[in-house]
Amino acid sequence: MVGSNSSPPRPKWRKVAYGGMQPGYDDNHTDETFLEGMVMNASVVKRDMLKVMLDSVSISEYLCIVALVVLVWTYTLSSALDENSLLLIDISLLVSGFLILLFTQDMLSLSLLLHYALNISFFIIGLYVLAPIYQTLTRSISSDSIWAVTVSLLVLHLFLHDYSESTVKAPGVLKNPALTSCISVNASVVASVFIASRLPSRLHVFAIMLFSLQVFLFAPLVTYCIKKYSFWLHLCFSISLMALTLSFVFVLHRLLFVLLLSLLVFVNLVCPYWLIRIQEYKFEINGPWDEAKLCFDITD
Amino acid sequence: MGGRDSALQNQKHSILMVSDFFYPNFGGVENHIYYLSQCLLNLGHKVVVVTHAYGKRSGVRYMTGGLKVYYIPWRPFFNQNTFPTLYGILPIIRTILIRERINIVHGHQTFSTLCHNALMHARIMGYKVVFTDHSLTGFADSGSIHMNKVLQFTLADVSQAICVSHTSKENTVLRSDLAPEKVFVIPNAVDTAMFKPALERPSRTEIIIVVISRLVYRKGADLLVEVIPEVCRLHPNVRFIVGGDGSKRVRLEEMREKHSLQDRVDLLGAVPHAQVRSVLISGHIFLNSSLTEAFCMAILEAASCGLLTVSTRVGGVPEVLPDDMIVLAEPDPSDMVKAISKAITMLPKIDPQVMHNRMRELYSWHDVAKRTEIVYDRALKCSDQNLLERLSRYLSCGAWAGKIFCLVMIFSFMLWHLLELWEPADDIEEAPDLILSRNCVELERCCRKLNNPENQKNSSDTI
Secondary structure (H helix, E strand, O other): OOOOOOOOOOOOOOOOOOOOOOOOOOOOOOOOOOOOOOEEOOOOOOOOHHHHHHHHHHHHHHHHHHHHHHHHHHHHHOOOOOHHHHHHHHHHHHHHHHHHHHHHOOOOOHHHHHHHHHHHHHHHHHHHHHHHHHHOOOOOOOHHHHHHHHHHHHHHHHHHOOOOOOOOOOOOOOOOOOHHHHHHHHHHHHHHHHHHOOOOOHHHHHHHHHHHHHHHHHHHHHHHHHHHHOHHHHHHHHHHHHHHHHHHHHHHOHHHHHHHHHHHHHHHHHHHHHHHHHHHHOOOEEOOOOOOOOOOOOOO | OOHHHHHHHHOOOEEEEEOOOOOOOOOHHHHHHHHHHHHHHHOOOEEEEEEEOEOOEOEEEEEHHHEEEEEEOOOEEEOOEEOOOOOOOHHHHHHHHHHOOOOEEEEEOOOOHHHHHHHHHHHHOOOEEEEEEOOOOOOOOHHHHHHHHHHHHHHOOOOEEEEOOHHHHHHHHHHHOOOHHHEEEOOOOOOOOOOOOOOOOOOOOOEEEEEEOOOOHHHOHHHHHHHHHHHHHHOOOEEEEEEOOOOOHHHHHHHHHHOOOOOOEEEEEOOOHHHHHHHHOOOOEEEEOOOOOOOOHHHHHHHHOOOEEEEEOOOOHHHHOOHHHEEEEOOOHHHHHHHHHHHHHHHHHOOHHHHHHHHHHHOOHHHHHHHHHHHHHHHHHOOOOOHHHHHHHHHOOOOOHHHHHHHHHHHHHHHHHHHHHHOOHHHOOOOOOOOOHHHHHHHHHHHHHHOOHHHHHHHHHHO
16 A cells, blocks of 8 residues: 555554544454454363263263163063062162161251152052053063163163253252253153063062162162262262172173173273363364353343 | 556446345344445446345335345245255346346355355356455354354355454454455444434433343343443433333333333334434433444444443444443443443533534445445456366365365356256346436536537436
8 A cells, every 4th residue: 555655654553443444554454463352262171081080980870770770670571570579679779768868968857758758658659550551551562662662762861861960859959950851761761661561460560660760760869969978978889889780780691791891981981081082172262252141140 | 546546446346235134124234235335336336236025025126326126036934034045046146147247246144045145156157256244153052153164165265255343353264264364344334414413412401321222132131121220220310211122121121110210211112213313312322232243333323423322342342433432341230330320421521513523534334335345356356266276165164064065066066057058148138227317417417518419418318
């Protein structure tokens, strides 16, 4: 341009839009102030391998819980477990779960206890009344289809499960669960109904339904409470659960054992390593063009 | 300027403006296209606008100054956008390009699918393409990641790009990987003749704060809900006039009920663009609470009416006005209340007429058109490239996206050649240019200078 050669110092370029074209500078003028407001990776946290591994333990813990449920199903379907021992398992699980909840939660009150007892008794009575319906629900469908549907439902359940906290909340929690975790709970309930419908007697159906629902609905709550109470307790509990499950599966079937073991290794070792590795590709850009965030809550 | 530039200035372009957003709707983009076209017509260029049909408004219309508008018969399906069919509009765009002897295609706005499609076809047919970005987009959510990829596709082969503010330029360069030298910053302007201050200065006994914006989240309606009661509490002589409608209007009404401010906060509902000035001139301070804004034309309109502006410091807003004409605040209620208090103390020093005169010097659409003309000249000087060279540019857009983009372009190329066979360019009739009476008046003046009676008679025939 003409202005650039003239002897008096040309006016400094300013980052403004008003006043027309700035004398001596083209509209596509780009200098060192360009992109100076850009901030990269402002909110990226450095992750520690050990911490990620310890965090992933809760996933493998839940995987083991589901594997144990499937074990009980297969033993019941092959008549290795009769209804009385099933009911015994139910009652011991119920009592131990209750005790864990009571010990880990701070507020230990009679009214809460009553509240729990009332709800559970309603739940059990309802289940007992509905048991004959469940028993004949899928009589016209072959067992293979039922197993296929159950496996896919369980995979869906595991995929959508909320591993960070529990879908069934302790009373007094305001936050609603996410849609995906609700779908996950429903998938597990349907899977248990399908399995129960293959059983010979009404008491069998009742016992297996009670068992599955107890585990699927309340096990996340119990493990969540344990984790909140003490992380080391959670770790010990998880590791012993894993050992227990692996040994049971080893007795049942070698291939399944290898599969479960490799799944646990994948979840606890490979995935954390992978996450740490792909962290370096993380690329966040922030700058003056970002939409401003409101610093207060909107109560709609 | 040298002789080369003056030679360029004589060269008149035929420009096709493409966007989904145009009159009868009103907004920043619509205004920009309209005023830019009018001023380009004044400079002697030929301008044709292409947009989609609005209700029954379909076909070819003429607007002020002989601005020809093609409302192509495609219905909008979402947010005033046509359905992105990729190739659906190729035949009609090609016909318009040939009929109107276009040499530059100028697309507007990232969110316009019509613009993206038209630019893509124009590029494959070898036209020079300019793109104007009117808005800012983030990088984090899935919607904007997708939008940014589409923008990268469109801008991969664009001749020149224009942004409305420096912040917008930074944003566009980051989103599209375009070379910063290819991106020009040409702001919007304001029609100062339309936004004049009131003849008599509004009284100072009561201070009126005007807000005109859509009442939605992005425009910061939630900030207003927090700010208005606090300002009313601190300053008993302040009144608010809020123009605009939207999903957050209910919250403002609730706020008014809750703090019993019915007599101090007027909610006008949607204000037609023609009445914006009459609302503006009844106030002293204009409040803009947007959370994101590439340029903000509303501030210009308010400043042109002589109002002192208080605005959130977001996007390109800090570049829009000199510091003594605007009070900026962080998008945080307490800071905004402080800014409004500061603006109230500044008010006695503000003379609306002086402010208006300053705005006339700072912004004009003619200046915008002249600067855009330079961009067009640059675009025309860009060398022509064959298909292969262009495809390599698309290929570099991404591992997967690049290959998909290439396929899309190759298919567009084949379709274009198929169309050439089916309906050869020579068979398409060229539209005669409209000769306007205003041009005739100029012609008449020239003729009178020549003092040739015969010419004078001819020109009066054409009127």
